[in-house]
Amino acid sequence: MKALLIGEVVQGKLAASFAELLGFAETMGAETVGLMLGDSSDRPAFGGKLYVGQGPEYAPKAHKAAALAVIEQEQPDLVVLMHSAYGWDLAPRLALAQEAAQISEVVGYDAGLYQLGCCNGKLQRKVTPKPGLVVVTIQAGAFAAATAAGSPQEESIAITTGEGPQLTGYQPKPAQGVDLSKAEKIVSGGRGIGKPENLQLIRDLADALGAQVGASRPVVDSGWIEAAHQVGSTGATVTPKLYMACGISGAVQHLAGMKKSEMIIAVNKDKEAPIGEVAQYIVVADLLEFVPALTAALKG
Amino acid sequence: MNILVCIKQVADMESRFVVPPGGSWFEETDLAFRINEYDEYAIEAAVQVKEKLGDAASLTVLSLGPQRSSEALKKALAMGADQAIHLLDPQGPQKDSLQVARAIHSAVKDKGFELIFTGMQSQDRGSAQVGILLAELLGIDSVSTLVEFSFEGGKIQGERELEGGIRAQVTLATPALVTCQLGLNQPRYPTLPNIMKAKKKPMETLEVSGTGEAVLGVKEIGAPPKRGAAELIEGDLSAQVAQVVAILKDNKLIG
Numbered sequence A: 001m002k003a004l005l006i007g008e009v010v011q012g013k014l015a016a017s018f019a020e021l022l023g024f025a026e027t028m029g030a031e032t033v034g035l036m037l038g039d040s041s042d043r044p045a046f047g048g049k050l051y052v053g054q055g056p057e058y059a060p061k062a063h064k065a066a067a068l069a070v071i072e073q074e075q076p077d078l079v080v081l082m083h084s085a086y087g088w089d090l091a092p093r094l095a096l097a098q099e100a101a102q103i104s105e106v107v108g109y110d111a112g113l114y115q116l117g118c119c120n121g122k123l124q125r126k127v128t129p130k131p132g133l134v135v136v137t138i139q140a141g142a143f144a145a146a147t148a149a150g151s152p153q154e155e156s157i158a159i160t161t162g163e164g165p166q167l168t169g170y171q172p173k174p175a176q177g178v179d180l181s182k183a184e185k186i187v188s189g190g191r192g193i194g195k196p197e198n199l200q201l202i203r204d205l206a207d208a209l210g211a212q213v214g215a216s217r218p219v220v221d222s223g224w225i226e227a228a229h230q231v232g233s234t235g236a237t238v239t240p241k242l243y244m245a246c247g248i249s250g251a252v253q254h255l256a257g258m259k260k261s262e263m264i265i266a267v268n269k270d271k272e273a274p275i276g277e278v279a280q281y282i283v284v285a286d287l288l289e290f291v292p293a294l295t296a297a298l299k300g
Numbered sequence B: 001m002n003i004l005v006c007i008k009q010v011a012d013m014e015s016r017f018v019v020p021p022g023g024s025w026f027e028e029t030d031l032a033f034r035i036n037e038y039d040e041y042a043i044e045a046a047v048q049v050k051e052k053l054g055d056a057a058s059l060t061v062l063s064l065g066p067q068r069s070s071e072a073l074k075k076a077l078a079m080g081a082d083q084a085i086h087l088l089d090p091q092g093p094q095k096d097s098l099q100v101a102r103a104i105h106s107a108v109k110d111k112g113f114e115l116i117f118t119g120m121q122s123q124d125r126g127s128a129q130v131g132i133l134l135a136e137l138l139g140i141d142s143v144s145t146l147v148e149f150s151f152e153g154g155k156i157q158g159e160r161e162l163e164g165g166i167r168a169q170v171t172l173a174t175p176a177l178v179t180c181q182l183g184l185n186q187p188r189y190p191t192l193p194n195i196m197k198a199k200k201k202p203m204e205t206l207e208v209s210g211t212g213e214a215v216l217g218v219k220e221i222g223a224p225p226k227r228g229a230a231e232l233i234e235g236d237l238s239a240q241v242a243q244v245v246a247i248l249k250d251n252k253l254i255g
Ligand SMILES: Cc1cc2nc3c(=O)[nH]c(=O)nc-3n(C[C@H](O)[C@H](O)[C@H](O)COP(=O)(O)OP(=O)(O)OC[C@H]3O[C@@H](n4cnc5c(N)ncnc54)[C@H](O)[C@@H]3O)c2cc1C
Pocket: A189, A190, A191, A192, A193, A215, A216, A217, A218, A219, A230, A231, A232, A233, A234, A235, A236, A246, A247, A248, A249, A250, A251, A252, A253, A254, A257, A267, A268, A269, A270, A273, A285, A286, A287, A288, B013, B014, B121, B182
């Protein structure tokens, strides 16, 4: 079996997740060929052939054409990308052009069955693709990174640019208010707080514990708190001694930012909330009652 | 200008999902359904374009799904869409992303839509495929995962959100499709007068067609393997508080 692994270049750097693509290929027992498109001098450490196309990092039409040319050349059984902003943008274009089955956000593989999360991780589906080429995007963190070894044999390919959507630049990150990445304790509020005023309950508990205030994405998107407080794959990655997740369901993108915390205590009225995957404790309660009660007890 | 928004109605993710023995999807009875969260941002973005263009724009909202999906369409009409197309498919929730995209494509390909909005992904499937597939089937340009969108003189300027919250600025020209990420805007709540007005807006129901063959076979669906096993702290509020205080003390997290 042969797998074409498509890495991604962001701001001139090859994403470290290439090692996870290699890890997935290892799980599949596949021989590997790599492809990276963009202007970067980084090279992944592996022993196979690597196609490199210098040019813009994001150019859907051009990247599709370049990847299809490599697929034509190599005739792989699998095309593998991360389930990332780059991967989920390119994968369907390749799958459709190749009339291939696409499987999104794969979390595991066993005995011919691809495992996929479903309904915010509350269910899992096991699927088999139709015969022929399969395009797979894998969930970040689901497959252990392969230990880096070797240097690839490089082959340059052309990227024809000019047509279609254009990347014009990057928006600099706004100055951050807090830096949660160094916090020792964090109390986070999620959509379960219900309304912006209730954020005060989270702030009060954080005060009583000497903790910083974190938040899940919907709380930030609703404008209830500044973006610097967001924890997750598109926010801060945190590793505190204590992480309290109040009214946070535990979507995979939130878990990505906090699962390395030492002690995780969730407060949720749903005892089956997926936050239970990483938490040591779930307090099954209405946070509007439990959080102020805990604050009062701590202030004693 | 003809604008299209594709929306999916999905189960409330806080539901308890029960899969019947040997089933390939969860039991729907007793569950609450709503508009896929990502698609609410798509509707809002489309309504804002329509408001800017005035009478020069016509906004259609489309959903493929069982009978219940018409409720989602009604809400989108109340948010400001002009008309709705319901691709009625009792088996909709079980269809592959490719089948959904093909069916939408065959329903809209002759309608001359110049600007199409979809969500970045559906909450139940999380496939992040239907939007880009639809654009590719139509042969128009597309970009995914926008957290900023503006439309001026046939040009779209947007920001794609990447991992770590980095934003890549992109431009493209219509005809085009964009997929909308959480936080793109603040989706409006339909007002009572607009809910009343929406009742008079046209909704066309079409039998679904053109889905083609499935590309994935579902062999099993069920609860995921338990990875962690969080200890549940249940019972009476003061006992819960006492237990958590004890845990914090034992772990030297409070003095
Ligand atoms: C590409 C991408 C990137 C993303 N990046 C991030 C990210 O960086 N960070 C992030 O957080 N999300 C991110 N998300 C969004 C993520 O998928 C979820 O939508 C989000 O994390 C959900 O937030 P939540 O848990 O607060 O809300 P919900 O999922 O709505 O959960 C609310 C929870 O509160 C509980 N609850 C409700 N009321 C109460 C009450 N009174 N008492 C106790 N519990 C209650 C409910 O049982 C539920 O479990 C991203 C999504 C995508 C697609």
